[in-house]
Amino acid sequence: MGTRVATGDAHSAARLIGRAAQTAMLHAALADAAGGTPQLIELIGPPGIGATALAEALVTDAAAAAITTLVLRPDALTRDRPYAALVRTLAAAVRALPADDRLRSADAYAPLRGFVAGLHGPAPTPLADPALERARVHEAFARLVEAVLGGSPALLLLDDAPLLDDATLAVLDDAATALADHGGMLLVTEHAEAPPALATLLSTLRRDGWTAHRHVLPPLNDADADLLLTTCAGRPLASGARRRAVTACAGLPLLVAAVGRDLAARPAEDDALPLPADIRDRVRMRMHGLDEPSREIMTAVAVGGGLPVDVIAEVCACPPDEVAAPLAALQRAGLIRLDDGRWMPAHDLLRDAAIAALPEARTQAVHARLARALRATDAPGAATHAVAGIGFLDPDEAARIVLAEADRLDRLGAAAPALRLVEALSAHLGRMLPETRSRVLLLLGRCRRHAGDDDGARRALDDAADAFDAAGDPIGRAGVDREHAELEWAHGEFGAAQTRLQSARARLDGLEPSEALAGVLHAQAVHAMRRRDVNGLAELAGHLTRLSERLGTPDVAARIRLVEGAAHFARTDFVAAEQATEAALASASGSDDLLLRMRAHDQLAVVAAAQGDLDALRVHSLASARLGRGIPLLQGWPIGRLAIVDLARGNADAALRATARLVEDVVREGDPRARLGALSLHGLALVHAGRTAAARAAIDEARHIATDRLDGDKNVVATLELADLSVALAQGQPDAALARVTVIDDPAAGWLPLLSIAVLGRALAAVGDRPRIAALIDRVDAVVSCRTTLAHTVATWLRALHANTDAAASPLFSQAAAGFAELGLTTLVRRDTPPASVVAPALSARELDVARLVAAGLTNGQVADRLGISPRTVSTHLDHIYRRFGFRSRVGLTRYLVDAGFVDAGFVAAGFVAEGFVAAGTDT
Numbered sequence: 001m002g003t004r005v006a007t008g009d010a011h012s013a014a015r016l017i018g019r020a021a022q023t024a025m026l027h028a029a030l031a032d033a034a035g036g037t038p039q040l041i042e043l044i045g046p047p048g049i050g051a052t053a054l055a056e057a058l059v060t061d062a063a064a065a066a067i068t069t070l071v072l073r074p075d076a077l078t079r080d081r082p083y084a085a086l087v088r089t090l091a092a093a094v095r096a097l098p099a100d101d102r103l104r105s106a107d108a109y110a111p112l113r114g115f116v117a118g119l120h121g122p123a124p125t126p127l128a129d130p131a132l133e134r135a136r137v138h139e140a141f142a143r144l145v146e147a148v149l150g151g152s153p154a155l156l157l158l159d160d161a162p163l164l165d166d167a168t169l170a171v172l173d174d175a176a177t178a179l180a181d182h183g184g185m186l187l188v189t190e191h192a193e194a195p196p197a198l199a200t201l202l203s204t205l206r207r208d209g210w211t212a213h214r215h216v217l218p219p220l221n222d223a224d225a226d227l228l229l230t231t232c233a234g235r236p237l238a239s240g241a242r243r244r245a246v247t248a249c250a251g252l253p254l255l256v257a258a259v260g261r262d263l264a265a266r267p268a269e270d271d272a273l274p275l276p277a278d279i280r281d282r283v284r285m286r287m288h289g290l291d292e293p294s295r296e297i298m299t300a301v302a303v304g305g306g307l308p309v310d311v312i313a314e315v316c317a318c319p320p321d322e323v324a325a326p327l328a329a330l331q332r333a334g335l336i337r338l339d340d341g342r343w344m345p346a347h348d349l350l351r352d353a354a355i356a357a358l359p360e361a362r363t364q365a366v367h368a369r370l371a372r373a374l375r376a377t378d379a380p381g382a383a384t385h386a387v388a389g390i391g392f393l394d395p396d397e398a399a400r401i402v403l404a405e406a407d408r409l410d411r412l413g414a415a416a417p418a419l420r421l422v423e424a425l426s427a428h429l430g431r432m433l434p435e436t437r438s439r440v441l442l443l444l445g446r447c448r449r450h451a452g453d454d455d456g457a458r459r460a461l462d463d464a465a466d467a468f469d470a471a472g473d474p475i476g477r478a479g480v481d482r483e484h485a486e487l488e489w490a491h492g493e494f495g496a497a498q499t500r501l502q503s504a505r506a507r508l509d510g511l512e513p514s515e516a517l518a519g520v521l522h523a524q525a526v527h528a529m530r531r532r533d534v535n536g537l538a539e540l541a542g543h544l545t546r547l548s549e550r551l552g553t554p555d556v557a558a559r560i561r562l563v564e565g566a567a568h569f570a571r572t573d574f575v576a577a578e579q580a581t582e583a584a585l586a587s588a589s590g591s592d593d594l595l596l597r598m599r600a601h602d603q604l605a606v607v608a609a610a611q612g613d614l615d616a617l618r619v620h621s622l623a624s625a626r627l628g629r630g631i632p633l634l635q636g637w638p639i640g641r642l643a644i645v646d647l648a649r650g651n652a653d654a655a656l657r658a659t660a661r662l663v664e665d666v667v668r669e670g671d672p673r674a675r676l677g678a679l680s681l682h683g684l685a686l687v688h689a690g691r692t693a694a695a696r697a698a699i700d701e702a703r704h705i706a707t708d709r710l711d712g713d714k715n716v717v718a719t720l721e722l723a724d725l726s727v728a729l730a731q732g733q734p735d736a737a738l739a740r741v742t743v744i745d746d747p748a749a750g751w752l753p754l755l756s757i758a759v760l761g762r763a764l765a766a767v768g769d770r771p772r773i774a775a776l777i778d779r780v781d782a783v784v785s786c787r788t789t790l791a792h793t794v795a796t797w798l799r800a801l802h803a804n805t806d807a808a809a810s811p812l813f814s815q816a817a818a819g820f821a822e823l824g825l826t827t828l829v830r831r832d833t834p835p836a837s838v839v840a841p842a843l844s845a846r847e848l849d850v851a852r853l854v855a856a857g858l859t860n861g862q863v864a865d866r867l868g869i870s871p872r873t874v875s876t877h878l879d880h881i882y883r884r885f886g887f888r889s890r891v892g893l894t895r896y897l898v899d900a901g902f903v904d905a906g907f908v909a910a911g912f913v914a915e916g917f918v919a920a921g922t923d924t
Contacts, residue, residue, distance in 0.1 A: 014231045014257065015053035018224030022215060026058045026187075029213060033185035034067060034153040040202065040210040044190045045217035048254030051189035054217075055157050058187065068154040070145070073339055074163040075305050080417035081409070082134070082167035084380060086141055087115050092340045093148045094118035103147055111140040125515075125555065132598065134414075135628055138167065142174035149175070153183040161188045166197040167414070173201050180210065203879040219251025228253060232260025258346075261334045293318075294326040301336055302354035303366045304385075306344035314373035315366070368392035375401050387424040395431040399440055406443060415450035422447050438467030438476055442483070449487055457487055475516055478504040482520060489527065492672060497527060513550040518559060521547065525563040529570075532714045532749060537567035558587035558596040565603055569610070572748050573784035578607045598627040605641050606751040612790035612823040618645045636662050636674055640681040644752070648828050652689035656900060657885050659685045663698075664892025676705045677716045683723040686899055687730050688827065694899040695727045703740075718743045718750025725756075725763050734763040745772075747779050747791075754780065754794045758829045761794075765801040773802045793819030797829070843881065850877040852902060855894040 016023055026041065033039040043051040063069045070093065074085040095118050097103060105120040113123035115137070127133040149156065156179060158164060158172070179186065186205065194202065206212045220228065225246045230237055237245075241263070249255040290298060293316070300315040301307055309327070313320040327343060330336045337346045345351035355363060367389030374382035383405030386398045402425045409418035422444045429437050441464035448457035461480050468477040481504035489497040501524045508517040521544050528536040541563040548556040561584030568577035581603045588596030601624040608616035625638035639658050646655040659682035666674040679702035686695035702720050721737075721744045728737035743749045744756040757776055764772050780795045793816055800812035820826045843851065846867070853863045860878070864871045887893045 014228060015050065015253065016057055017228045017231065018220045018253070019050060019054055019217075022054055022217065023057065025213065025215070026054065027061065029211075030058060030062060030067070030155065030185055032211065033155070034065075034183050036183045038180035038183070038205075038210045039185040040188070040205050040212040041185065042188045042190060042202070042212075042214045043217055044215065046252070047191045048252035049191075049217045049219070050253040051191070051217055052159055053253065055159060055187050055189050059155060059157055062155040068148075068150050068152060069157070070148060070154065071157045071159060071340070072164065072168070073157075073159040074165070074168075075160075075344070080165065080414070080420070081380065082165050082414050083115065083137070083141060083171070084168075085164060086145070086168050086171060087380065088340050088342065090141075090144055090148060091117045103144075106147075108143050109140050109147075111136045112144060116144070132628070134167065138171055138174075139627075141168075141171045145171060145175040146178040149179055149182070149184070151182050153185075154179060155185045155187060157187045157189075159189050160191055161198055162190055162192045162194055164198065165414075169197045169201050173204060176201075176205060176208075180208070186210070204883065207880065207883055220253055220256065221251070222246055225249065225251055225253075225256050228256045229260040229263075232257045233263045235264065237263060258334055265333075290330075291326075293323075294330055297323055297326050298330055298335060298354060299358065299362075299366055300370070301330075301343050302345055302351045303358075303363060304344075304370050304381075305351065306339065306342040307370075308341050308377070308379065309343070310377050311370070311373045311379055312343060314376060315369045364389045365392045371398070371401055380405075383421050387421055390425070390428060395428045396433050396436045398428070399425055399432060399436045403439060403443055406447065410443070410447050410450060415447055419444075419447040419451050434467055434471045435473065438464055438471050438473065441467055442476065442480055445480070446483055449483065454487060454491070457483075461487075474507040474511065475514070478507040478516060478520060481507070482523060485523065485527075490673060494527075494531070498524075501527065513547055515551070515553070515555075518544065518547055518551065518556045522559045522563070525559075525566065529566045530715050532570055532746065534567065534570040537563060537570055541567055554587050555596060558584045558600065560584075561587060562596070562599055562603060565607070569603075569607060570748050571784055572782070574607055574611050575785035575787050578604065578611075578787065581607060598624050601627070602637060605638070609641060609644065609751045610748075610753055611786050611788045612754065612793075612825055613788055614645050614648055614824050617641060621645070636666060636678060640677065641751070643681060643685055644828075647685060647688050648824050650827055652685065653900075655685040656682075656689050656691075657896060660896035660899060661885070661887055661892055663895060664887060672705050673716055676702050677719055679705070680716070680720040680723045682899070684719075684726055687723070687726045689900070691899060691901060692727060692730045694901075695723070696731070698899075699724050699727055714743050714746075714749055715751070718746075718753070718756060722750070722752060722756045722759060725759050729759070729763055729766065734766045738763055738767065738769075745776060745779065747783055754783075754786075754790050755825065755828055758794045758797050761798045761801050762829075765804070768804075770802055770804070773798055777802065788823060789819050790823060790825075793823070843884070847877050847881055848902065850874055851881050851893060851897060854878065854890055855897045 022043075029039045029041055043054060045051055059069045059071060070089060072085040072089050090112075094104060094116060097118075103109070104118060107121075109116070109119055110121060110124050113119045113121060124136075127136065156172075164172075176184075176186065178184075188202070190198075202212075219225075226242055229242060229245055229249075245256070245259050245263075249259060296316045297312055300312055304311070304315070307315070309320050309323060312327075313323050316323060327336070331338065334346055335350060336343050345354065358366075367385040368391075369389075371382045371386035371389055371393065374380070374385065383402045386393060386401040390398045402421050406418040406421040406425075409415075409421070422440065425440055426444055429440060432440065441460050445457045445460035445464055448454075448460055461484055465477060465480045468474075468480060481500045485497040485500035485504070488494075488500060501520060504520045505517070505524065508514065508520060511517075521540055525537060525540045525544075528540060541560060544556065544560040544563055548560050561580050565577045565580035565584060568574075568580055581600055585597065585600035585604065588600050601620045605617050605620035605624065608614075608620060621638040621641040625635050625642070628635040628638065639662050643655040643658040643662075646652070646658065659678065662678045663675075663682050666678040679698045683695045683698035683702065686692070686698060699720070703724065721741055724737045724740060725734065725744075728734045741760065744753070744760055747753045747757060750756060757780060761773055761776055764770075764776075777795060777798045780791055780798060783791045786792075796812055796819065797816035800810050800816055803810065803812060817826070820829050846869075849867060850863055853866055854860075858866065860871045860874045863874045867874075881887075881893065885893065885896065887896070
């Protein structure tokens with residue numbers, strides 16, 4: 001394609017005055033993208049600098065050249081709503097498709113049918129876990145973006161990208177690969193500093209081979225500003241008026257054009273009048289000069305921030321055809337613009353000025369009308385306006401609007417904006433009906449729990465319980481019990497959690513079978529799995545089976561198979577456990593429920609690990625990690641299991657980096673159970689990397705958590721005990737660790753039970769405790785079924801240890817060694833201490849210097865001064881380091897560097913640069 005300036009009406013051409021060089025650059029980059037070299041273009045400058053005008057002109061030319069174009073344009077009012085810009089843009093793209101296009105009904109986009117208008121078919125059942133709901137929607141959005149962009153050259157514009165929410169940016173990160181593969185261009189306009197999520201996306205694209213251009217747009221020079229002013233005025237202007245206008249507008253094309261259009265509507269003799277210094281005053285005057293219908297529409301558009309015609313008509317209480325003429329007049333006046341079917345102020349300055357001109361009561365009344373109109377037309381954003389206008393709404397009506405939106409946000413994992421909505425609503429609880437009040441309090445408790453405010457969650461849930469009791473609502477009351485149970489389990493209050501779930505179940509048992517009851521039963525089963533309660537699992541499986549016969553849904557069928565699989569695992573019937581869980585995965589896949597699919601893959605990975613099948617362990621862990629992509633806490637356990645695969649295959653450094661990232665994630669989230677598991681896995685990786693002192697520190701930290709809260713959770717305690725024994729053996733001091741063993745002598749405890757027993761046997765042999773080894777042999781011999789040779793190999797290993805013969809002369813040790821080697825487990829089960837190893841950082845010397853100094857607490861500027869490089873170079877090195885290792889913060893990077901021996905812990909604590917660094921590979 002050529003590099004012509006976009007043609008069209010005079011206004012479109014005027015917008016590019018003074019931008020010939022930038023226009024030529026953009027067209028050249030677009031041609032390169034179409035030729036197969038992906039291009040990343042950033043247009044940077046303050047609001048009004050003309051970045052959007054340049055970008056829109058390129059989009060117009062690209063579309064004319066048959067290049068697929070997609071425009072995402074967020075706004076300040078929707079930045080807290082995940083996927084808001086994507087929903088608008090993709091809905092428009094879907095509407096443009098033929099009515100019978102198969103994309104509209106594709107199963108891959110089923111999770112979006114409640115978000116994106118035009119997609120056909122039923123939406124899947126919402127998931128109980130908001131993080132998993134977000135992951136399911138995220139995956140569908142990414143696939144839909146790829147489908148809309150198609151397999152040909154495409155241009156994706158992110159206009160005012162810093163306003164994009166993190167969820168949308170994560171989707172674009174996934175979709176960028178498809179864009180690059182087919183010759184794509186990502187055009188970004190930035191009117192503010194890029195937030196971390198956007199900066200990370202752009203850094204990732206630069207590192208992934210995109211050709212990057214970063215252009216800071218300068219203000220127009222006086223000559224170009226003068227030309228733009230007179231062009232928009234459409235007539236000659238007095239030289240004094242021109243000079244004052246050019247000076248007042250400071251080279252911002254938007255303001256220059258607005259003043260020019262304003263002067264065009266004035267008599268020629270007014271040219272000599274001084275121009276107002278305050279643009280807001282000018283907008284207010286323009287508002288007062290509008291007729292009543294136009295003023296009503298402008299007010300609705302300003303307060304609404306961007307509205308379709310049907311919503312504007314609803315707010316203004318007039319037929320849609322009667323708003324067409326005022327909208328056109330407001331557009332010609334430069335006050336509003338049309339974007340993807342939504343009318344909005346031409347610029348944020350205009351929106352702010354229009355709202356500032358309204359009395360507060362008037363603004364609240366418009367918010368209330370907007371809330372009703374948006375809900376009536378099923379458009380997003382009703383909750384925000386309901387909160388802002390609640391004084392003009394019945395509180396129960398406002399609650400219905402807000403609860404629906406807040407619940408959706410919370411299920412998508414956007415706990416903070418959901419909590420803000422419900423907190424604002426809760427200020428009006430006293431004016432609500434009891435049944436409404438109880439629902440508000442329940443959601444308030446849930447949102448507070450997800451936001452990390454446990455004390456506030458408890459208070460809200462207690463109030464919700466009283467409200468549901470007063471309203472006589474047993475289903476709602478059971479929901480409160482379930483929320484309380486999750487809160488109490490997370491803090492190690494296992495007895496209280498069980499009591500809560502039993503109470504929830506008792507409230508529902510006498511009612512008609514329901515999904516609510518199935519959810520409570522499954523929650524009980526999850527807790528029973530963690531406690532290794534074999535009888536409880538069997539009883540719950542029976543209840544779920546009977547419930548499934550009544551409900552007949554794939555979700556309940558999947559839950560039954562998962563519980564059955566867990567019950568078989570608890571009885572050490574690993575083959576039956578695998579078969580039941582495979583059936584659960586099949587049912588879950590049929591129900592299109594992400595949560596159940598992930599749980600099924602997790603359980604299959606655990607069964608594979610128990611049998612020593614590294615390949616199956618890796619396959620199902622990867623599948624689970626992909627489903628949980630973008631949700632660190634969900635990805636934690638799959639990543640931990642993959643680290644075990646790395647350890648078994650001799651890649652201690654990869655395992656160490658993975659578990660360090662895992663610790664970074666869970667420490668930030670603050671869940672005690674997750675912290676305990678992550679620290680235990682990190683300690684296990686450290687000891688196999690030869691970092692015994694660091695491993696002991698991690699295990700001691702984990703044991704403190706277990707002692708305080710989680711000693712009854714047998715799954716995570718089993719991992720802790722395995723790591724504790726491994727460190728103790730490496731330090732030649734197994735006695736104390738053996739005294740702490742409570743779980744891993746059970747061949748069904750944790751997800752490495754037989755391997756744990758093998759390590760336990762070695763520790764017992766080290767202290768000469770042959771009777772306990774004999775007891776272990778009996779337990780392993782009693783394993784009901786094992787698809788691999790692991791059970792037989794561990795039994796042989798234990799018999800060799802019990803015989804206490806020299807390894808070189810013992811055929812039993814030779815047989816066991818051959819069995820472990822065949823399964824690829826030799827590095828995990830051995831008679832000697834793992835040798836100390838030098839962990840390879842896979843970084844250049846300069847990158848390692850940067851990482852060490854950052855770990856010591858220096859800012860980017862201080863690192864630059866120390867190394868004699870620029871702060872930008874430091875940022876580039878850090879981006880590469882974070883990308884290579886997968887860390888998202890200095891905390892995770894620092895832990896890895898200390899644990900791996902690249903920097904001394906005291907050096908980090910001192911917070912300043914010492915004369916030298918500790919040698920790599922030495923322990924701390």
